[in-house]
Amino acid sequence: MLRLENVEVYYGVIRALKGITLKVEKGEIVSLIGANGAGKTTTLRTISGLLTPKSGKIYYNDQDITYVPPYKRVGMGIAHSPEGREIFTTLTVYENLVLGSYLRNDREGIEKDINWIFSLFPRLKERLSKPAGTLSGGEQQMLAIGRALMAKPQLLMLDEPSLGLAPILVEELFEVIEDINKQGTTILLVEQNANMALSISQRAYVLETGSVKMEGDAKELQENEDVKKAYLGA
């Protein structure tokens, strides 16, 4: 479904991605793990088109999308729930969700999905017409995920969705992510909580300073001694 080939990305003169190659197949949950500054967020932003590679190619459903602008990629089915809750704090919860469905025209489908999101995150329903900035950190995180889901994406990219959530909510969240996946959405997941991420993923990539250091079956990586030592806190 998604393929990156030797993608290099720069911030000015800083080379943040040094030739990343990875793929995501339809129906999978794939995790990207790695230390702070490894380039995980940069990878997701490049896939959603907010950054443009200096070299390399991005293919989506066998179509070269390397230079397709972000708003068109959303239309093609790629949604991104960004790191650090980049929700619209001055707009209401409802408006945030409506903006997530910006490119859709099926009013009934939108209504259905809003209700689905409320069933995933009941807390959001109670705060429907409150400015999103008045939500707690965890609620904002839920809203960011809900907003990405409103695009009815084929590929959902989640950047550290568990950031700032209470442990009990983290478990719930991962269940929700598995649920979303079961309903047919392919997921590319970035997580600090590597153990949890690996346990719901089929495959994973380990990034280190802008390169893919390891890749493979999620369960095998979970058992790998180097991975355990470096990322699983064992």
Place this chain on the structure above:
Amino acid sequence: MGKILTVLLIELLILIVSVFALKIESTVGFLLLLVSIVFAIYYGAKNEKIRYRLQDAFSSSRRFALILGIILIFIFPLFFMDSPYWVFVITIGVIYIILAIGLNMMLGSLDLVNLGFAAFFGIGAYTVGMITAKYGLHLPYLIVLLLAGIVAMIFGLLLCLPTMGMKGYYFSLTTIAFGLAVELTINNLEWTGGPGGIKNIPHISLFGLNLGDSYTVFGYDLPFQLNYFYFALVIMLLVMLVAWLIHNSRIGLSWNAIKEDDIAARAQGINIKVYRIYAFAIGSFIAGVAGAIFAPLMGYIAPTNFTYAHSITMVAMVILGGIDNIMGIALGAFLLSIAPEKFRAFSDYRMLIYALIIILMVIYRPQGLIPKKIRKYDFIGGAKDE
């Protein structure tokens, strides 16, 4: 019933205070009144109980409040039949309300601080002056009005495209340069009449009526300025309606999303360039329309009517009244277009006072006197305002 009474009393109070404010002769008296108005609004908005009661009253009898408000505005100038000058001043006030709502399309909706907005006003006015006075073409006035809007819009797009990626100071600096360039050009071009401007701009004639004529109703000779007031008022109400519809549409919501975070907005699939073009096109068109009312009302226009100082004034109006709130903007524009008439003694300090207002508002009340309201929804995709 109590609610309707509340609405009635509040709106009558506003009418009486406004009439009184204009009639009052002494500068000190006016200043005291102005300060008490500002404080009344400020504390009224702060006091939960009062605010709740008023909100409740106005939102449960919206239609009544709106119709009564419009009726009272139509009655308003009749208190000044003895002095056509004041009718003229409040007509200018209405024109500035139109301008401020146009400016809000950029400033309020997208946070684009356009410090050259008077240029679009001038371009609209000059378009009318050139067509009707210089070339003496006898086009129907509504066509001329439309042309003024379109020419201003073309200049708006000319400013929009090269500034597409600009934000903050860079954008504002460029708009200052644009405003000055337009001002200097009309000042130096012989074609536009140079510093002398354009004289003898004919009055508007509309549906067989000449707005320059004085009409007699029930034995009263009404000053011709009153015709212009009513005409400007109708255009103002139309512009407000359009602005309100846009604010509550997909465009308004997308503008607000882009304003808050353009990266996140792009990630939702919003084409931010297109929305920026909308903002410039609509905003400058409205300014051009305002110019098309201004020119025939004045009969004489010159570059000095459309300077940097005028642009700053318009920004101050939006910031004082309330960014993204139509009623707030109207209040700000009206206050600041009446105030100079009352403070003739201080006219040298006018710009200083505007600068002070902007600074104080930004520090103490960045949302303006009447802040933006949260949109209310009752169906997906469309908003209902409170």
